[in-house]
Amino acid sequence: MSFDCSVLTMFPEAFPGPLGVSLIGTAWREQGLWSLETVDIRGFSKDKRGFLDDTPAGGGPGQVMRADVIASALDSVERRGRPLLYMSARGKPLTQARVHEWSRGPGLIVLCGRFEGVDQRVLDARGFEEVAVGDAVLAGGEAAALVAIEACVRLVPGVLGQAESLSEESFEDGLLEHPQYTRPRTFEGLDIPEVLLSGHHADIRKWRQGMRQETTRKQRPDLWDRLPANQQAKGDKARKD
Numbered sequence: 001m002s003f004d005c006s007v008l009t010m011f012p013e014a015f016p017g018p019l020g021v022s023l024i025g026t027a028w029r030e031q032g033l034w035s036l037e038t039v040d041i042r043g044f045s046k047d048k049r050g051f052l053d054d055t056p057a058g059g060g061p062g063q064v065m066r067a068d069v070i071a072s073a074l075d076s077v078e079r080r081g082r083p084l085l086y087m088s089a090r091g092k093p094l095t096q097a098r099v100h101e102w103s104r105g106p107g108l109i110v111l112c113g114r115f116e117g118v119d120q121r122v123l124d125a126r127g128f129e130e131v132a133v134g135d136a137v138l139a140g141g142e143a144a145a146l147v148a149i150e151a152c153v154r155l156v157p158g159v160l161g162q163a164e165s166l167s168e169e170s171f172e173d174g175l176l177e178h179p180q181y182t183r184p185r186t187f188e189g190l191d192i193p194e195v196l197l198s199g200h201h202a203d204i205r206k207w208r209q210g211m212r213q214e215t216t217r218k219q220r221p222d223l224w225d226r227l228p229a230n231q232q233a234k235g236d237k238a239r240k241d
Contacts, residue, residue, distance in 0.1 A: 001106070002032060002033060002034055002035050002107075003033065003034040003035070003103065003105075003106070003107045003152065003153060003156045004034065004035045004037075004080070004082070004106060004107035005034065005035065005036045005037070005107050005108050005109075005110065005149050005152075005153070006037050006038075006039060006077045006082070006107070006108070006109045006110070007036070007037070007038045007039065007109075007110045007112060007142075007145055007149075008039045008041055008070070008073050008074060008077070008109070008110065008111045008112065009038055009039070009040070009041060009112040009141070009142055009145070010040070010041050010042055010052075010112070010114055010140070011112075011140070011142055012038035012039075012040050014142040014143075014146075015036060015038050015142070015146070016028070016036055017146050018146060018150065019036060019146060019149060019150060019153070023159060023160055023161065024150065024153055024154060024159060027153070027156070027158065027159040028153075031158065033156055033157075033158050033159055034107070034153050034156055034159070035107075036149075037077075039073050039076060039077060041065075041069060041070065041073045043073075044069050044072040044073045044076070045069050046068075046069075052065060052066055052069040053065050053066060053114075053115050054066055056116060060116075061116070062115050062116035063115040063116060064115060064116050064117060064118070064119055065113060065114060065115060065117065065118045065119065066119060067118075067119035067121045067122035067125075068122075070111065070118060070119070070122045071122050071125075071126065074109070074111070074122075074126060077109060079109065080106055080107070081105070081106050082105065082106050082107045082108055082109050083102060083105065083108060083109070083129060084109050084111065084126060084127060084128045084129065085108055085109070085110045085111065085128065085129055085130075085131050085145075085148060086110075086111045086113065086118065086123055086128040086129065086130050086131070086141070087110065087111070087112055087113065087130075087131055087132075087133070087141030087144035087145050087148065088113060088117065088130040088131065088132060088141070089132050089135075089136070089137045089138070090130060090132065091129070091130030091131040091132040092129070092130065092131060092132065093131075093132055093134075094131050094132065094133050094147070094148055094151065095171070096151075096170075096171035096172065097171075098131075099148075099151040099152050099155065100155060102152045103152040103153075103155035103156055108148070108149060108152065110141075110145045110148065110149065111128060111141065112140055112141030112142045112144075112145050113140065113141045114139075114140045114141070131144075131148060132144075133147045133148065171223075174216075174223060174226065174227050175212040175213060175215075175216045175223070175227075176212060176215045176216045176219060176220060176223070177212065177215075178207075178208040178209075178211040178212045178215065179211060179215070181193070181196060185197075193207070195207045
């Protein structure tokens, strides 16, 4: 069964972007493991000039995308049980756990906002989930939509080919990924860690796990603090060893 993505946007030309290249692009165009359609919101404006926004109620700068136009665009898409996402800086953070949940479903319907945002009434009435890809404000939701879709599609069975390659990635067990190295053996005075060249797989696994814990503790103390105490203790032991 295909993982089907529909994107409601003012700028359909922004897609597929990076979704159309490499293994993910092949899985879409050649293998049919997932699909992508764009819906141009501007086509649903009843204004003869094509306007789909208006001034904010209560005053203030900028424009707000109209609820009736968004609703019409959404109604043109067959939902088929797919969750509705609205990419918004005020949304809940995009997490790997949420991505896993979505990737096991039939697909996504993603709304890309512009201007000052979207009339809250259509978000509430239609049950959109607001999702943020980081603590930063973008000019529109298209870039964020690409991130959310790619995060899901890469988990669809068969897209990346090697399921085992996903098991030690960042966030899969609450930890960040370990550093990676390849040839040449020495680069600008820096060597590949000797343990990775030793051929001792148990030692390599232990080193990688220790580095995942160390990297998480330094780079994302917020993640480290949320780990169970026994997992932190194993990390402390690995660093001492």
